[in-house]
Amino acid sequence: MTREQSGAPKTTHSESDWRPRRHRRCRMFKAAHVILDDAAHDCVLLDVSAGGAQVYLVARVELPDLVTLLLPGGESRAMRRCWQRGSHIGFEALGDAVSAS
Numbered sequence: 001m002t003r004e005q006s007g008a009p010k011t012t013h014s015e016s017d018w019r020p021r022r023h024r025r026c027r028m029f030k031a032a033h034v035i036l037d038d039a040a041h042d043c044v045l046l047d048v049s050a051g052g053a054q055v056y057l058v059a060r061v062e063l064p065d066l067v068t069l070l071l072p073g074g075e076s077r078a079m080r081r082c083w084q085r086g087s088h089i090g091f092e093a094l095g096d097a098v099s100a101s
Contacts, residue, residue: 026047026048026049027046027047028045028046028047028048029044029045029046030044030045030072031043031044031045031072032044032045032055032069032070032071032072033069033070034055034057034063034067034068034069034070034089035067035068035069035070035076036063036064036067036068040070041057041058041059041061041063042057042058042059043055043056043057043058043089044056044058045071045072048071049093050093051092051093052079052082052090052091052092052093053069053071053077053079053090053091053093054088054089054090054091055069055088055089055091056087056088056089057087057088057089058087059087060086060087062084063081063084063089064081065080065081066078066079066080066081066094067079067081067091069091071097075097075098076097076098077093077094077095077096077097077098078093078094078095079091079092079093079094080092080094
């Protein structure tokens with residue numbers, strides 16, 4: 001697993017929209033779950049950092065602004081949805097990860 005620092009992809013943002021990331025992202029392709037009050041939705045975790053995460057939902061669902069993301073290894077994090085393009089979603093972390101102990 002490698003750690004990369006990257007900005008916004010040039011294909012989706014103009015140069016004036018680009019800004020450096022506040023946190024280093026760890027790219028991955030692992031199973032995770034978006035937890036709502038009444039349901040859990042399977043997703044693929046594409047990257048994660050101290051400041052947030054990017055996921056791809058297995059089934060397309062419009063999510064509320066606030067959710068819990070269950071990470072590989074059992075940790076969970078409160079997240080705020082920053083953007084959603086179909087099944088591709090970007091989250092901002094609202095707190096530290098919580099272990100499933």
